[in-house]
Amino acid sequence: MPEQEKSVASRMLAVLDAITMGDTAGSTCTEIAERLGRDKSVISRQLKELTRLGMLERGSGGRHTLGWRFFALAQRSGNRRLLDVASPVMRALATVIVERVFLTTFDGRAAVTLSSEGPRQAVEAAEWVGQLSPLWCTASGRALLFDHSPQAVRSLLADRTAWGALPGSPRSCDELIQRLATERLRGYASVVAEYEPDLIAVAAPVRGSDGKILAALNVSAPRSRRENHIDRLGPLVMSAADRITREMQPAIASLTLSAAS
Numbered sequence: 223m224p225e226q227e228k229s230v231a232s233r234m235l236a237v238l239d240a241i242t243m244g245d246t247a248g249s250t251c252t253e254i255a256e257r258l259g260r261d262k263s264v265i266s267r268q269l270k271e272l273t274r275l276g277m278l279e280r281g282s283g284g285r286h287t288l289g290w291r292f293f294a295l296a297q298r299s300g301n302r303r304l305l306d307v308a309s310p311v312m313r314a315l316a317t318v319i320v321e322r323v324f325l326t327t328f329d330g331r332a333a334v335t336l337s338s339e340g341p342r343q344a345v346e347a348a349e350w351v352g353q354l355s356p357l358w359c360t361a362s363g364r365a366l367l368f369d370h371s372p373q374a375v376r377s378l379l380a381d382r383t384a385w386g387a388l389p390g391s392p393r394s395c396d397e398l399i400q401r402l403a404t405e406r407l408r409g410y411a412s413v414v415a416e417y418e419p420d421l422i423a424v425a426a427p428v429r430g431s432d433g434k435i436l437a438a439l440n441v442s443a444p445r446s447r448r449e450n451h452i453d454r455l456g457p458l459v460m461s462a463a464d465r466i467t468r469e470m471q472p473a474i475a476s477l478t479l480s481a482a483s
Contacts, residue, residue, distance in 0.1 A: 237268050238277065241286055248285030290354045293329055304436060305337055307469045308428070312339035312439070315462045319441065319455060321448070323462075326362035326425070327437040329354060331378065333363040336437065355417065358382065358398050359391040361425035364411035365438035368427050372399045391416040410456040410463075411438075420445050424456045426463035431471050439463040 240257045241249050251269055255262040269286055272278040276291030305325070312323040322340030326333045332354040357363030358379060367375060376395055386393035390413065392401060405411040410426040417423075425440030441459055448455065 234268060234272060234277075237265065237272065238288070238292070241278070241288060248281055248287040250284050250286070254286070290329070290332075290334065293334060304428070304466075304470065308437075308439070308466045309337065309339060311462050311466050311469070312337070315439075315441075315458065316340045319458060321441050321443045321455075323459075324362065324440045324442065325428075325437050326355075326366070326440055328366045328435070331357070333357055333360060333366055333438070335362075359387065359413065359416040360440075361411040361413045361423035361442075362438040362440040364398075364402060364405060364413070365425035365427045365440065366435060367402055368406045368411075369435055370402075375399055375402065388415055388417070388419055390414050408456070410460045412452050412456060414449060414452070415445060422448050422452060424452055424459050426456075426460040428463050428470070429467045436470070439466065 236258055237254060240254045243249075243257060249257075251262055251266050254269070255265040258265070269278060269280070273280050273286070273289065276289045278286045278292070279289040280286050308325050312325065316323045316339050320341050322338055324338045325336045327336055328334075333356070334354050355363060357367055367378075370378065375398065379395055379398070382395070385391070385395070385397075392398040402411075410424055412422070412424045414422045421442050422445050423440055423442040425438045427435045428437045428439055430436045439459055439462055441455055443455075
């Protein structure tokens, strides 16, 4: 089909496909143009637009890899059952605590928010759906790390040098590992002014039938309103996360049995 007869969407999709065919370190504009047999200037414009939209990320040497929004969309599609089960539980929790509730999952080296539910308030935590957040200084990120060994945590954060960005955040990997140990025993993670100076957050893991962590259920709220309520919020979030885990079990078990038969 001639280039001019193809839709914009099909050309953009072809670029995304071409990137997945390349090296894990990413692909340059020249490499993509060669794979698709297109003019380099056209590919360059398309790469800029896809990067602006968050579908791609441009790294060192001009190499492009799939971006946060691409993975967020994939996660939302792949976790449809999880979202269906979690949504009513999240709405119920938001009604009880009168705060916004989030569902977050692991995205390699960061946490990505899949969905949120909450009441309408004059002041709410920012809408984070589809965006990435760090693992080490957010409640959701730490809850997602509960099953990681100290060695795995060190490996995951090996390139991190700027610890203690805010007064409340961990000042070293050793301190993070200590906090994880305490939070793991308690059943939920909590942060006060670690990622944003005016926010507190609590999070608990959601698990699959194999016991592995699928996601984290978390609540973020203004520090001025909730800093003294963490001990109440934590058990409520943990209870809601456990409920999602229980309600996911029949569906996950059924899929496992079907695949084995």
